[in-house]
Amino acid sequence: MSVNRIMGIETEYGVVRRGDVYANPMLMSSQIVLGYRDAFASGRRARWDYLDENPLRDARGFELQRASAHPSLLTDDPSRPAPSGDSDEANAGHIAVQEQERPRHAQYEDPGAANVILTNGARLYVDHAHPEYSSPEVTNPIDAVIWDRAGEIIMREGAREASALTESDMVVFKNNVDGKGASYGTHENYLVDREVPFGNIVRALTPFFVTRPVYAGAGRVGIGQRGEIPGFQLSQRADYMEAEVGLETTMRRPIINTRDEPHADRDRWRRLHVIIGDANLFEFPTYLKMGATACVLWLIEQWGDELEIPQPIASLELRDPVASVEAVSRDLTLSAQLPLVGGKTASAVEIQRTYIAAIRDERSRLRLHDHATERLLADWESVLDDLVRDRASAADRVEWAAKLQLLERMRERDALAWDNARLAAFDIQWADVRPGRGIAAKLRAAGATRDLVTPEQIAAAVTAAPTDTRAYFRGGLLEKFPSQVVGASWDTVILDVPGSETLSRIPMPDPARGTREHVGAILDQAGDVAELIAALAR
Template sequence: MSAVESALTRRIMGIETEYGITCTDGESRKLRPDEIARVMFRPIVEKYSSSNIFIPNGSRLYLDVGSHPEYATAECDSLTQLINYEKAGDVIADRMAVAAEEALAKDGIDGQVYLFKNNVDSVGNSYGCHENYLVGRSMPLKALGKRLMPFLITRQLICGAGRIHHPNPADKGESFPVGYCISQRSDHVWEGVSSATTRSRPIINTRDEPHADSHSYRRLHVIVGDANMAEPSIALKVGSTLLILEMIEADFGLPDVELTNDIASIREISRDATGSTVLSLKDGTTMTALQIQQLMFDYASRWIEHRREPEFSGTSNAEMARVLDLWGRMLKAIESGDFSSVDTEIDWVIKKKLIDRFIQRGGLSLEDAKLAQIDLTYHDIRPGRGLFSVLQNRGMIKRWTTDEAINAAVDTAPNTTRAHLRGRILQTADKLGAPVTVDWMRHKVNRPEPQSVELGDPFAVDNSEVDQLIEYMTTHAESYRS
């Protein structure tokens, strides 16, 4: 089989989202993030004796460091499926916030919970939106990272979330003036490829946790991406990355455009919406950020002609054509400076259009607190209150999927990956009250006698041991009620 034929067009993927959280009571007093987080997770702790659980749709829900609710999607193997499960996290977090407000009301507190899907809080702390891609063990991660780095550094041009940058005394290194950035995350990474996650955030994390058969697979953990609100932005972020990964695996001839200084480059690109930032390459030549993205796009456009159609599941060529269409339109918009063809699809463009409108109408400057509020409110996931949901409901932001598909993903695991098996176990355990211990690979019923199964194949949707585990719980259902 040739390299082109063996390139993965069906790939396990996942997205981890950390939510910013705050709460005010009727007197405009802010509750501390840890206070409201405890209220949000109280029903989960009462039921499971833990704030770190897997839920029946196969995903992981937990309280992360810094009092951030975090949701990690179940394993998905196609682009739209992943968007459905990523957006399902917003629905689940909103339901938790509604329950928290009801609990506060019972305690006499007229509290409003705010949940933000962004990457930077008001004092400059950053929290992540991490992407995970299953790749073959045969390719060394360092070599893969080297090939991917120029794409990831310039990718913010096509799918950044946008942000008004305000200088912060706590910022490390250089200080930039107030200005609009196309990426929220670009100022908060400090290395290219590293095993660190918080102390010195890299663009690619090398920690070897494949959550699968380690002889066959490894996990590419990308932590440089912004948390996106618009579904087309998520599709372009993930879809373009999938195409680049496929071309690298297929040895499709993607040129080496390794940059001289990754971190300086990512900061500079974020502050240049024209894409004209000149980047020095290690071979002694230069390219602009837009030229690198255009190069990647041109190769991806040729790759789609050779790309195998997935046989069972996976992202179809037709869906990849949608990704390429948006990618191409975005690059033309950057080149021309006319963003009207993408200003309902790309987060940083949508937000900048809003901010520019307020500046023109009110004679405001970027330092104005009203604009900071617009910037933040765009990322509020609460329906009808967050600016994004209002715009989307008015048809001012385009969709990639549907509410029906997202709502289905809230309660049901993907039926094309290992998550289907985990979902079956968790749904049975929930129904019967059976005590289980679950992670990405290991699934254990704790009593009457411990029974466990390990699922090393992330593509498996049938497993006789899982059937036996479910039968075991069903047989002992009476013991769980005692």
């Protein structure tokens, strides 16, 4: 299999209070998160477990000193130094239970750090003055679409509850720019074999990420970080990418992020943290970018620990990757030639086709055949063909193409220049997640988008976790024993067993364990958490 792997999406949403340009975004974000918690998860007050987190470890083999780190990097508990993240205690093959000392005093709950762990395995919290939805771990790109779309409903309902509570009108937007110079992220995460040299990941993925916006871009009115140049471009994140490789996520943003925080057994895996992508309202680009990235990672893993990248991928090395990000995003014809290190040039579409061919060749060599991967490769190739042949024919699958098509109609009908404020307002309204308000949502309702999942699947994913990852165990515990789950993270759950002198901490270093097949019967049969822990120990 090459399209399947552990993956997930984190999305920071834009938030405004209509009629109040001075509204505090951090306060609004907290109100949205707590509004959702109080309305739909009032009995679930589990804290986020920061014990194993270390956002300062770099995949290049060092750890940034906390005193030298920009505050935006300190995503662990701000009340104490970044922990070591050691995982010697964790056993990747079993679910073990460890004793943890109870806090001696009630822990202060900072309203500015609002956090909710959901029964669908996701995390809803405040990150850098934005409400963020981090999806549960899934194993394939279709499920990535389902639980990402579920996040839109959760965020929308949180904003509705916060609006009612504050007697105001809060609106959330699934986009990446505010039109005033700020950008907020949509981060993808992929579990990767730790034995793969990180240098191979950098060299092989850089041309792929630089050119991926041709089918994964959400489109943006305005060029430059503040939109100071009139025009339209493919990607909302392009103007904010300023480095090739680095640890930062909110300044000097890199094409390849080096955060080495696997949220899993670090001896076996690393987590590739991708910050270059756009937030997509269309389902097809989410499916395609997640599936295509998974396939490229599979190809890289086939090279093992060899330090030399084979052809034809080696020939794709870009002479100036950062400049090429900008060039791809601003090239509406998809014909711009990007300079390569060897002296040749190639267009973004040609580079993407090279990846498809290399993956197919490797799969043929290994005699691999599976429907999900073959479908992904066919969809990937088809959308590239349609974009080159007739951009309008791809507008049902490519978000930037659909957005541009409608904008061009507005410009032609009303003789509007690209610096007209109505076009900028259209761009913002595109990402409004309120029912009947967002333009992308209206296109879906009109049948103008090629959707891949059903409304019923999305609605179910609002409360139910994926059954084939550890998210099932996390979500199941929150559903069945909400008052006994006192803390959790991606790779731990902390339970309060009545009568016990200590808390019970359950490490989950293997994302493929804790599935319904693995623990479903134990969860179903346990009458209380004491019975659950006893069953896990057997």
